[in-house]
Amino acid sequence: MAANSLKLKRKIIEWDDMDKRKFVPFYGMLQLGIRATTHPYNLIKTRLMDKYSVSLYNGTVDCFFKVIKYEGFPAIYRGFSVQCLHVGTTLLYITTYTYTRKLVDRTRKDLSDFTVSAISGGIAAFTCQLIGVPIDVISQYMMVNRTAAHLTESPWIEEAKTLPKLCRDIHHNRGGLLAFYKGFLASILTFVPNSMILWGLYSLYTSALMNYIPPDVPLFAIQACAGPMAALCSAPLSHPIDIVRVRLQLHQSNSIRGAFKDIYTSQGLRGFARGLVARTIANTQGSVIVLLCYETVKRVSLKDERKRYHLFNDDHQ
DSSP states (O other), rough: OOOHHHHHHHOOOOOGGGGGHHHHEEEEEEEEHHHHHHHHHHHHHHHHHSSTTTTTSSSSHHHHHHHHHHHOOOGTTTTTHTTTHHHHHHHHHHHHHHHHHHHHHHTTTTTTTHHHHHHHHHHHHHHHHHHHHHHHHHHHHTTTTSSSSSSOOHHHHHHHHHHHHHHHHHHHHGGGGGGGGGTTTHHHHHHHHHHEEEEHHHHHHHHHHHHHOOOOOHHHHHHHHHHHHHHEEEEEEEEHHHHHHHHHHHTTTSHHHHHHHHHHHHHGGGGTTTTHHHHHHOOOOOHHHHHHHHHHHHHHTHHHHHHHHHHHHHHHH
């Protein structure tokens, strides 16, 4: 086990190994593609979590077909234009994660790779909420908008027209600038533990799989298995607080305690599982792509003097 841990550490591409001029644009472009594939699931999840949609949809499949039937296919991409701004937060997230890994690994040699990954993931998630919460607040209002039936023009054009009015409405009617940070604590409680669990389990599963999978299997394939396994475990654990976060950011509750009480009173314990299927699909699909893209982009972004070292290790360990 110790030998395997050392082997895993030798294979990890760290922050100093990469050319940031390659890493940042490559990872940003890949993130746009990832968000395009997962956005419909996130819209369905948000609709199911919305307080005023409880009686409208009976589940993930029902919500998906009703959105298309009554609002048109482009409606499943409501809020996507604003969500694209999360490409910037994702770059901040991954650079913070990578830099923190480097810092913790250098200063605390006694920590396991699981602990280093968990700490780095938590710090990265916390940092991103500073700019990510306003994006979530605005985009979620767009996602739950059912006023327009079938869109007669591109959703990008429709959202460009409605965005200024929406921002003014939130600012004037919901409490000024602080309204864009509604649910900030709930976001921290959702994404920081989720990120810590995801990256910690990803590292743990990768290490564990290397003990049982033949040595000729590429590390890339092992990581492709470890990613969804970690996502499947992390999504259900943070789901109840994620519902509370959405309710708060849609200004449907005034406090975390009030949101929990409202959900339990109106729907019972089942209310805390609403949207779980869509969220798990989005998280699992997204994590596979994110983690694989993360590893791929790191290899593509290797500095010339580091390429031989890492390629040699991948081929001979």
